[in-house]
Amino acid sequence: SLGVCSLFHPEAGNLWGVFDLHTHSSCSLSLSDIEISQSCIPKPIDQVAKEVGLFPDEVELYGQTKAKIQLSVLKRLQNQPDGKYVVVTGITPTPLGEGKSTTTVGLVQALGAHLRQNVFACVRQPSQGPTFGIKGGAAGGGYCQVVPMEEFNLHLTGDIHAITAANNLVAAAIDARIFHELTQSDQALYNRLVPSVNGVRKFSDIQIRRLQKLGINKTDPMALTKEEVNAFVRLDIDPGTITWQRVLDTNDRFLRKITIGQSAQFDITVSSEIMAVLALADGLDDMKKRFGRMVVASSKKGIPVTADDLGVTGALAVLMKDAVKPNLMQTLEGTPVFVHAGPFANIAHGNSSVLADKIALKLVGKDGFVVTEAGFGADIGMEKFFNIKCRYSGLRPHVVVLVATVRALKMHGGGPAVTAGVPLPKEYTEENLQLVAKGCSNLTKQIQNARMFGVPVVVAVNAFKTDTKAELALVVQHAKEAGAFDAVECTHWAEGGKGALALARAVQRASQAPSNFKFLYNVELPVVDKIRLIAQQVYGARDIELLPEAQEKVALYTKQGFGNLPICMAKTHLSLSHDPEQKGAPTGFVLPIRDIRASVGAGFLYPLVGTMSTMPGLPTRPCFYDIDLDPVSGAVNGLF
Amino acid sequence: SLGVCSLFHPEAGNLWGVFDLHTHSSCSLSLSDIEISQSCIPKPIDQVAKEVGLFPDEVELYGQTKAKIQLSVLKRLQNQPDGKYVVVTGITPTPLGEGKSTTTVGLVQALGAHLRQNVFACVRQPSQGPTFGIKGGAAGGGYCQVVPMEEFNLHLTGDIHAITAANNLVAAAIDARIFHELTQSDQALYNRLVPSVNGVRKFSDIQIRRLQKLGINKTDPMALTKEEVNAFVRLDIDPGTITWQRVLDTNDRFLRKITIGQSAQFDITVSSEIMAVLALADGLDDMKKRFGRMVVASSKKGIPVTADDLGVTGALAVLMKDAVKPNLMQTLEGTPVFVHAGPFANIAHGNSSVLADKIALKLVGKDGFVVTEAGFGADIGMEKFFNIKCRYSGLRPHVVVLVATVRALKMHGGGPAVTAGVPLPKEYTEENLQLVAKGCSNLTKQIQNARMFGVPVVVAVNAFKTDTKAELALVVQHAKEAGAFDAVECTHWAEGGKGALALARAVQRASQAPSNFKFLYNVELPVVDKIRLIAQQVYGARDIELLPEAQEKVALYTKQGFGNLPICMAKTHLSLSHDPEQKGAPTGFVLPIRDIRASVGAGFLYPLVGTMSTMPGLPTRPCFYDIDLDPVSGAVNGLF
Structure with a gap:
């Protein structure tokens, strides 16, 4: 055997007694997410690792509840067939979110703990900064959480901190290089860049790569001509072209507009291209190559640096x-x-890592399920999951789970605005079949979007306690009429995996159905054509309009050889269109493309549709007021 | 038994065969530090933990080579007598450093692996930023290293990253608060700070503490008068008084002078007061209280915020x-x-954590040794170790180990400048007894400095291969004449613990000698008197001179009630005086105090003697050019 267990959770039933008490007690929860999370005693993580078939030397424990998994497991299991690959996405959400993470967790709990299938959830690591701003974790919620949720929401094992360090090393290197080039002659730069150490002068490996890129096939530092020395030592960065920002994982609006060296602001760490690379790399070597390809600026001659x-x-x-x-x-x-990994869903592709999915697919084996989540609605996260993540990973999805709520559909049907921190208007807490029916236009369009890629769609109607039977039934009916493979009500938030059993069974059936996955576009198409295809086919736009900056960038990137990268649209998630106020399934609009940027290392161009905030701020009463550490027990209180 | 082993390393002899090959081969090393580090296979860290008497549930593994130790061990071992407490310090160093870390490691290797004593080294965590700038790790060197050195020098277990996050949350909170106070009425602020949640309005615990500080003994949010609401909601921060900076653990000179919100620069993370608090806290509760007391600014009325x-x-x-x-x-x-912990040695106290020392002293037991290192020379790191760290910890040291080198003494004797990256002038590589003899003035003064605190001093003469027998003997003789308990030559860098056996035996004897530890000053003395005492007694100054800014701060901090904090001098480590060019043991100088700042949470005032850089830059050829990761083996190459 390859070390893959046929059943992951032999002891789940014994260990989760504390949890069971809660699931059976009530559907209207009175406990907060962190209270629920802390009410259960997680299994030691080395036991979880053993249950999923990992060998001890493949597991690096980080305390009792977290572990890192060595990439070598991929090689060990290379001949193991992959499991079924399920992506969870959603209709266009309200600002409150409609429960994709909760559904992801609920589905794997149902499949794994209840139906006894081999299963893995692959989710994104949340940014720590916002944790101290506004309440709302990313670990799921209610009885569908990743635990311990405070570990999940805080440092985890330091991956985002590593990204901060890596990102800012690049930023410092850019400014330092400009500074030193400004103040030194070619020869002085060369003497420092290729110093004599104990009488020996040689190029480092990375300097040899630069020489090769410049077409200089020499390895003896003394053999370079003056012109070659000049070309080698001068990156000659055009300060106006620098696209690399510094980052911090803190909500800090005052870092949005400052001038440091040649760059103009701080972004939040998860928006770094380093994060997008982490999410798309399929191994150490691939990650290194992507890092090396990251373009941070152009030289004054227009050559990418x-x-x-x-x-x-x-x-x-x-x-x-x-x-x-x-x-x-x-x-x-x-x-x-x-x-693993948590890239932005607008300026990046918003999906967890390729590596986690690949390892999980091997670990669950042929009949198992890997459930991965795509950020934002299906028009954004799912489209990028297919066209970017699956394109790079080579993985092919079997089922799309599309999460819908009565609340969001009422909003799409013309209900009043839904705003975070403000009580819901009565349209959302009382039965209103008309609003639901009208709002199903969004559901229909997002089902079509998924089907466009040739993958069967199961609609998960995430039930709230104020939803009526008739409302829920209406959504199920609409979904089926719109072409969903199946549509089911779910109550996993209040009931845990048990509440997602119908969903799990529907997903099992759908995974046996024929799937004929195809990309929406060929990357070799011109940049503008790829953008137009997404806008028209996925968003419902009549056409696109490129503003002058975007036109310039199309020319620049095409000239620089980046025209054949996939497209990663940076668009609001609150509408299928560019206008967050346009609910339902708008048509006939012209999608404006304000600018285009490139994450060449990660491997995509990202057109900006409107402005994107890459650094959140803190509200008047940040939720840190409620967060505390018990100095005796060490317990975290008040986090969500 | 309390779970403390009588002998820590029963298997050391077996496991370190690879290492033995190297120690025996040669005194002139041809391997780099990282090559030596990687040539040995570390014991699994859980085995080390078991050997030192830790219970499995007190150990949180972070992979195979690092673990975090739960503070609960202190309670379990509270009745265990402490071991011998040894602090390693040095004479005034050259810019290259004279081997304090190497000697710390060499001494514990000699005591532990060779003399079979229970022993612990307690060292600082280095800043990661400089790792990518200029070569030179902090893990020791040669055959005296903390391993794996790449883990030690990089993220370790994320402590410094946590400090970055905590520090910057405070910075963001300051600017956000000023921003929101500027744009909202008292009532709007109050409604947001104490919101009605499901019809219930209440203060959080931390808000109750603020009310109490304001003398408002009310717990019902509706009961506050308008004046009380005003006092509660308005911190009324005077932007000109903000002392809190943002931090990053990256060498980035362009972050030195920028304007963000109301603060004016970025510092490197290890300079944060959060780091100083971590190093001085003696438990969770104490750490929380120190965090709470940290002063970030004054209000417009002069009240500390x-x-x-x-x-x-x-x-x-x-x-x-x-x-x-x-x-x-x-x-x-x-x-x-x-x-554990690595606060700056100038603007902070430059010593590793109180908690690590306390736990280690319990673990080694009565006859064991804990060797801890103080940053910079004895005039700075040791003085702060005694007057700040020991004052807060209540621990009393048994032995001072003072590291001296022939190289540094020659510099003090009038030798030419020693500069990093430039070959040493011949004075340093050829015998020159006259320079050594003249330079021993510094050694004498630093021995006196240690003896002033009533603790026996062992001088460790860290031998380099170019030192002659006569030179080394001269230093030993001078040290003994100057009042050292003992003085010995050491060759641990080239030979490992074996090369520090004489030192270990001297330390064993010194630890049995009478010790009569006393502080240099009473904290209740006026601020100026405390500064003068340090300047005169430790540095050899004739007097001090307070520049106007410093005079204002003395008045301010005294008025604010911080006048009775210990003093943490921010002075160059390259001279006993304020002028790095003044070598030997200068006297008669007047020490200028440019300004004074307060780390109220950490618990000290820090007078600035000259300017201190709190953000390093990158050189033309940062050492990252040599650093690489083998994508197949995952090995780190070229780091030092």
């Missing part, structure tokens, strides 16, 4: 050597979870 | 809940090491 040109690729890989290993945790019902 | 006023204390404790646990690692010869 890369991290490799700065000499920093190896150091980035060293900083990220542990972050590249997926983090093993578990759900409230003891099923295994990989938490 | 604290982290507690900002409402952020609990969140800081939560962010630091794992960082507060010491990190267990090991030396090349398998003896245990705690790596």
Whole structure:
């Protein structure tokens, strides 16, 4: 045997007694998410690792509840067939979110702890900064959580901190290089860049790569001509072209607009291209290569300047050597979870890591299930899951789970605005079939979007306690009419995996149905054509309009050889269109493309549709007022 | 038994065969530090933990080579007598450093692996930022290293990253608070700070503390008068008084002078007061209280504004809940090491954590040795070790080990400048007894400095291969004449613990000698008197001179009630005086005090003698050019 267990959770039933008390007690929860999380005693994580078939030397424990998994497991299991690959996405949400994470966890709890299938959830690591701003974790909620949720929501195993360090090393290297080039002659730069150490002068490996890129096939530092020395030592960065920002994992609006050296602001760490690379890399070597390809600016002659040109690729890989290993945790019902990478869903692709999915697919084996979540609604996260993540990973999805709520559909049907922190208007707490029916236009369009890629769609109607039977039934009926493979009500938030059993069974059936996955576009198409295809086919736009900056970038990136990268749209998630006020399934609009940027290392171009905030702020009463540590027990209180 | 082993390293002899090959081969090393580090296979860290008497549930593994130790061990061992407490310090060093870390490791290797004593080294965690700038690790060197050195020098277990997050949360909270106070009425602020949640309005615990500080003994939010609401909601921070900076653990000179919100620069993370608190806290509760007391600014009325006023204390404790646990690692010869906290040695006290020392002293037991290192020379790190760290910890040292080198003494004797990256002038590589003899003035003064505190001093003459027998003998003779308990030559860098056996035996004898530890000053003395005492007694100054800013701060801090804090001098480590060019043991100078700042949470005032850089830059050829990760083996190459 390859070390893959046929059943992951032999002891789940015994260990989760505390939990069971809660699930059976009530559907209207009176406990907060952190109270529920802390009311259960997680299995030791080495036991979870053993249950999923990992060998002890493949597991690096980080305390009792978290572990990193060595990438070597991929090689050990290379001949193992992959399991079924399920992606969870949603209709266009309200600002409150409609429960994709909760559904992801609920589904794996149902499949794993109840139906006894081999199963893995693969989720994104949340940004720590917002944890101290506004309440709302990313670990799921209610009786569907990744536990311990405070570990999940805080440092985890330090991956995001490693990204901060790596990102800011690049930023410092850019400014330092400009500074030193400004103040030194070619010869002085060369003497410092290629110093004589104990009488020996030689190029480092990364310098040899730069020479090769420049077409200089020499390895003796004394053999370079003056012109070659000049080309080698001068990156000649055009300060106006720098696209690399510094980052911090803190909500800090005052870092949005400052001038440091040649860059103009701080972003939040998870928006770094380093994060997007982590999420898309399929191994150490691939990660290093992507780091080296990251373009940080252009030279004054218009040549892309890369991290490799700065000499920093190896150091980035060293900083990220542990972050590249997926983090093993578990759900409230003891099923295994990989938490790994959390790129933005607008300026990046918003999906957890390729590596976690690949390892999980091997671990669950042919008949098992890996449930992975795509950020935002299906028009964004799912489209990027297919066109970017699956394109790079080579993985092919079997089922799309589309999460819908009565609340969001009422909003799409013309209900009043839904705002965080403000009580819901009565339209949302009383039966209103008309609003639901009208709002199903969004559901229909998102089902079509999924089907466009040739994958069967199961609609999960995430039930709230104020939803009526008739409302829920209406959504199920609409979903089926719109072409869903199946549509089911779910009550996993209040009931745990038990509440997602119907969903789990529907997913099992759907995974046996024919799937004919195809990409929406060929990457070799011109940039504008790829953007237009997404806008028209997925969003329902009549056409796109490129503003002058975007037109310039199309020309620049095409000239620089990046025209054949996939497209990663940076668009609001609150509408299928560019206008968050346009609910339902708008048509006939022209999608404006304000600008286009490139994450060449991660491997995509990202057109900006409107403005994107890459640094949140803190409200008047940040939720840190409620957060405390019990100095005796060490318990975290008040976090969500 | 309390679970303390009488002998820590029963298997050291067996496991370190690889290492033995190297120690016996040669005194002139041809391997780099990282090559030596990687040539040995460390014991699994859980085995080290078991050997030192830790119980499995007190150990949180972080992979195979690092572990965090739960603070609960202190309670379990509270009745265990402490071991002998040894502090390693040095004479005034050259810019290259004279081997304090190497001697710390060499001494514990000699005591532990060779003399079979229970022993622990307690060392600081180095800043990661400089690792990518200029070569030179902090893990020791040669055959005296903490291993694996790449783990030691990089993220370790994320403590410094946690400090970055905590520090920057405070900074964001300051600017956010000023922003929201500027834009909202008292009532709007109050409604947001004490919101009605499901119809219930109540103060959080931290808000109750603020009310109490304001003398408002009410708990019902509706009962406050308008004046009380005003006092409660308005911190009324005077932007000109903000002393809190943002931090990053990256060498980035461009962050030195920027304007963000109301603060004016970024510092490197290890300079944060959060780090100083971590190093001085003696438990969770104490750490929380110190966080709460941290003063970030004054109000427009001159009242100190604290982290507690900002409402952020609990969140800081939560962010630091794992960082507060010491990190267990090991030396090349398998003896245990705690790596914990690394505050600056100028603007902070430059010593590793009180908690690590306390736990280690219990673990080694009555006859064991804990060797801890103080930053910079004895005039700075040791003085602060005694007057600040020992004052707060209540621990009393038994032996001072003072590291001296022929190289540094020659410099003090009038030798030419020693500069990093430039070959040493011949004065340093050829015998020159006259320079050594003249330079011993510095050694004499530093021995006197240690003896002033009533603790026996053992001088460790850290031998380099170019030192002659006569030179080394001269230093030993001078040290003994100057009042050292003993003085011995050491060759541990080239030979490992074996090379520090004479030192170990001298330390054993000294630890049995009478010790009559006393502080240099009473904290109740006026601020100026305390500064003058240090300047005159320790540095040899004739007097001090307070510049106007410093005079104002003396008045301010005394008025604010912080006048009775200990003093933490921020002075160059390259001279006993304020002028790095003045070598030997200068006298008669007047020490200028440019300004004074307060780390009220950590618990000291820090007078600035000259300017201190709190953010390093990157050189033209940062050492990241040499750093690489082998994508197949995962090995780190080229780091030192």
